[in-house]
Amino acid sequence: MKSKDSRDIIGGLALSVIGLYAAFQARDYEFGSLTHMGPGYFPVGLGLLLAVLGVAVAVPAFFREGEPLKVEWRTLALVLGSLVAFAAALKTLGLVAATVLAVVVSSLADRQTRWKGRLFIAAGVTLVTYLVFALSLGMVLPVWPWSA
Amino acid sequence: MNILDGLLIGLQSAMDPVTLLYCFIGVFLGTLIGVLPGIGALATISLLLPVTYHIPPTAAIVMLAGVYYGAQYGGSTASILLNLPGTPSSAVACLDGYPMAKQGRAGVALFMTTIASFVGSMLGILMLVLFAPGIAELGLKFGPAEYFAMMLLGLIAASTLASGSPAKGLSMVVLGLLLGTVGTDINSGATRYTYDIPELMDGISLVALAMGVFGISEVISSINQVRESEVKEKISMKTMTPTSNDVKQSVMPMLRGTGIGSFFGALPGTGAAIASFMAYAVEKKVSRTPEMFGRGAIEGITAPEAANNAASQTSFVPTLSLGIPGDAVMALMLGALIIHGIQPGPLLMTQQPDLFWGLIVSFGIGNIMLMVLNLPLIGVWVAILRIPYRVLYPAILVFISLGTYSVHNNEFDIYMVAIVGAVGYALAILRFEAAPLLLGFVLGPLMEENLRRAMLLARGDMMTFLERPISAGFLGVCFALVLWSGFSTLKRWLRARERKADFVST
Numbered sequence: 001m002k003s004k005d006s007r008d009i010i011g012g013l014a015l016s017v018i019g020l021y022a023a024f025q026a027r028d029y030e031f032g033s034l035t036h037m038g039p040g041y042f043p044v045g046l047g048l049l050l051a052v053l054g055v056a057v058a059v060p061a062f063f064r065e066g067e068p069l070k071v072e073w074r075t076l077a078l079v080l081g082s083l084v085a086f087a088a089a090l091k092t093l094g095l096v097a098a099t100v101l102a103v104v105v106s107s108l109a110d111r112q113t114r115w116k117g118r119l120f121i122a123a124g125v126t127l128v129t130y131l132v133f134a135l136s137l138g139m140v141l142p143v144w145p146w147s148a
Numbered sequence: 149m150n151i152l153d154g155l156l157i158g159l160q161s162a163m164d165p166v167t168l169l170y171c172f173i174g175v176f177l178g179t180l181i182g183v184l185p186g187i188g189a190l191a192t193i194s195l196l197l198p199v200t201y202h203i204p205p206t207a208a209i210v211m212l213a214g215v216y217y218g219a220q221y222g223g224s225t226a227s228i229l230l231n232l233p234g235t236p237s238s239a240v241a242c243l244d245g246y247p248m249a250k251q252g253r254a255g256v257a258l259f260m261t262t263i264a265s266f267v268g269s270m271l272g273i274l275m276l277v278l279f280a281p282g283i284a285e286l287g288l289k290f291g292p293a294e295y296f297a298m299m300l301l302g303l304i305a306a307s308t309l310a311s312g313s314p315a316k317g318l319s320m321v322v323l324g325l326l327l328g329t330v331g332t333d334i335n336s337g338a339t340r341y342t343y344d345i346p347e348l349m350d351g352i353s354l355v356a357l358a359m360g361v362f363g364i365s366e367v368i369s370s371i372n373q374v375r376e377s378e379v380k381e382k383i384s385m386k387t388m389t390p391t392s393n394d395v396k397q398s399v400m401p402m403l404r405g406t407g408i409g410s411f412f413g414a415l416p417g418t419g420a421a422i423a424s425f426m427a428y429a430v431e432k433k434v435s436r437t438p439e440m441f442g443r444g445a446i447e448g449i450t451a452p453e454a455a456n457n458a459a460s461q462t463s464f465v466p467t468l469s470l471g472i473p474g475d476a477v478m479a480l481m482l483g484a485l486i487i488h489g490i491q492p493g494p495l496l497m498t499q500q501p502d503l504f505w506g507l508i509v510s511f512g513i514g515n516i517m518l519m520v521l522n523l524p525l526i527g528v529w530v531a532i533l534r535i536p537y538r539v540l541y542p543a544i545l546v547f548i549s550l551g552t553y554s555v556h557n558n559e560f561d562i563y564m565v566a567i568v569g570a571v572g573y574a575l576a577i578l579r580f581e582a583a584p585l586l587l588g589f590v591l592g593p594l595m596e597e598n599l600r601r602a603m604l605l606a607r608g609d610m611m612t613f614l615e616r617p618i619s620a621g622f623l624g625v626c627f628a629l630v631l632w633s634g635f636s637t638l639k640r641w642l643r644a645r646e647r648k649a650d651f652v653s654t
Binding site: 007008010011012015018019022025026029030033034035036037038039042043046047049050053054056057069070071072075076079080082083084086087088090091099102103106107109110112113117121122124125128129133 | 604
C-alpha cells in the first residue's frame with residue numbers, strides 16, 4: 001500500500017485555501033485600474049496566484065509516493081505554551097515568575113530533563129535574563145510578583 | 149567619490165570606539181551561534197533587532213553584519229566535530245570534515261577552515277569594494293520598472309534555485325508577498341487584512357515573523373533530537389598544524405571557492421549556502437582524486453568554507469548599492485536598515501558615505517578580529533559544544549519572548565511569534581522552504597510600490613517592462629530560470645518514471 005505524498009497535498013491545498021480566502025477578503029478593497037492601482041489590486045492578484053500555485057503543488061503529489069507525516073504535537077504545544085505563559089505572566093506576575101514559568105513549561109518537552117534539573121535551569125535562565133535584559137539593556141519591567 | 153577617499157572615510161567611521169566595540173560583539177556572537185547547531189545567524193539577527201534600537205545605526209549594522217559573517221567562521225566547527233552543521237552553509241563541511249575528525253585530523257580541519265574563511269572573506273571584501281560603487285552608479289539609472297524586474301528576478305531565483313520543487317518555492321514567495329500586504333497601504337491609507345486589530349495597522353512585525361518562522365520552528369524540530377557521539381578529542385596548537393601538503397592542496401580550492409562564492413553572493417536570490425554547495429561540486433569535478441571526496445579530502449572543506457565567507461561579504465553588494473536582498477539574512481538586514489530610517493540603494497553611497505564605507509571597512513576589521521579570536525579559542529568553542537541542548541533551548545525561548553516584547557512593549561507581539569512559530573513548524577514539517585517566504589515578505593511592499601509607479605509612468609502599458617532594455621534583460625533571465633527549472637523538473641519526473649518501469653520489469 002503506497003502512501004501518497006501527503007506533505008505536498010496538505011500544503012498545496014492549504015495554500016490554495018489561503019489564496020482564495022485572501023482574494024475573497026480583498027474584494028472590498030478598491031481595485032482601481034492598471035494605471036492607478038488601488039489597494040486591492042496586489043492582494044487579489046497574489047491571492048489568485050497563490051491559489052493556482054497551491055493546486056500546482058497538490059495535484060502532482062497525488063501521483064507520487066511520500067513518507068508518512070510525523071508531527072511532534074507535544075513539543076509544539078509545550079513550546080508555544082511556554083511563549084504564551086511568558087506573555088501572560090510578564091506584566092501580572094513580574095519577570096522572575098514569568099521566566100521560571102516559561103522555562104518549566106518548555107523544559108517539559110525534553111524527555112531527559114528531571115525536575116531537579118528543570119529548577120536549576122530555571123534559576124540559571126532567570127539570572128541571565130535579569131542581568132542581560134533588566135540590568136544591561138535597562139528594560140523597564142516589574143521584576144517580582146509583588147511589584148507588578 | 150573614488151575608492152581611496154571612500155576607504156579613508158570608512159576607516160574613520162569604523163575606528164570609532166563604539167563601532168569597534170559592537171563590531172567585536174557582533175563577530176564574537178556570530179562565531180558563537182555559528183558553532184552552536186540549532187541557532188543560526190537568522191534567529192540571532194532577529195533577536196538582536198530590538199537591541200539595535202538603542203544604539204547608533206552604523207554600529208547596529210556593523211554588529212548585525214558581524215554576526216552574519218562571523219557565523220560563517222563558526223559553522224564548520226560543529227560540522228567537523230559532530231557531523232551536525234552549525235549553519236546551513238556549513239552542511240557541506242560535514243561531508244569531508246567529519247571523516248577528517250575520525251582520522252584524528254580534526255585540529256587540522258578546524259585550522260584550515262578558519263584560514264579558508266579568512267581568505268574568502270578578505271577577497272570577497274575586495275570584490276565588494278571594487279564593484280559596489282560601479283553597480284550603485286548603474287543603479288542610478290534604474291527606474292521603478294527596473295527595480296520591479298530586478299526584485300522579481302531575485303524572488304524567482306530564490307524559489308527556483310533553492311532545494312525542493314520550484315512550485316513550492318514560488319508559492320512561499322507569493323505567500324510572503326501576501327503577508328507583506330497586511331497593514332496600512334501607504335498610498336491610499338486603506339487598511340488590509342487587519343480585522344480591526346490595532347497592532348496590525350503597521351503590518352506584521354518583521355522580528356516576530358523572522359523569529360517565529362526560523363527561531364521557534366528550529367527549536368521545536370531540534371528538541372529531543374538524538375545527537376551523535378560527544379566531542380571526545382583534545383584540540384591543541386600542535387594537533388592543529390597542517391602539513392605542507394595540506395597547505396599546497398588547499399591554495400587553489402580556496403581561490404576557486406572564493407570566486408564561486410563572490411559570484412553567487414552578489415546574485416540576488418542566492419547566498420552563502422548555495423555558494424558552498426556549488427564550490428564543493430566544482431572541486432569534486434576538477435579534482436584529480438575525486439574518490440577522496442567524502443573520505444577526508446581537505447579540498448572538500450577549504451573550498452566551501454572560502455565560498456560561503458566570500459558570499460556573505462559580496463551579498464552586501466546588491467543589498468547596499470541597489471536595495472535588493474540576496475537571501476533571507478540580507479532581507480533582515482534590509483529590514484533593519486529601513487527600521488533605522490536608512491534607505492539602501494544607489495543614493496546610499498552618496499548620501500551616507502560614512503555608513504557605506506564604514507561598514508565595508510568594518511568587514512575587514514571584523515575578519516581580522518575573527519582570525520585572531522578563532523585560532524586560540526577553538527578549544528573554547530569545542531567546550532561550548534558540550535552543553536546539552538536541553539539546557540540551552542529554554543533560555544533561547546525566553547530570549548525570543550523578551551526580545552520580541554521589547555520592540556513595542558506589547559505582549560501581543562509574543563502571541564504573534566507563537567502563531568507564526570506554529571505556522572513555521574507546519575512549513576518545516578511539510579517541507580516548504582521558509583527563506584523565500586521572508587524574502588517575499590520584505591520585498592512585497594517595495595515591489596508593489598515599484599509596480600504601481602511603473603504603471604503610472606507607463607500609463608498602464610505592461611509592455612514597458614519589455615521596452616526598457618535593463619528591465620527586459622532581468623525579465624529575460626527570469627524567463628530563462630523558469631524554463632530551466634521547469635525543464636529539470638520534467639527531466640527528474642521522466643527519470644523517476646524510467647526507474648519505476650525498470651523496477652517493475654525486472
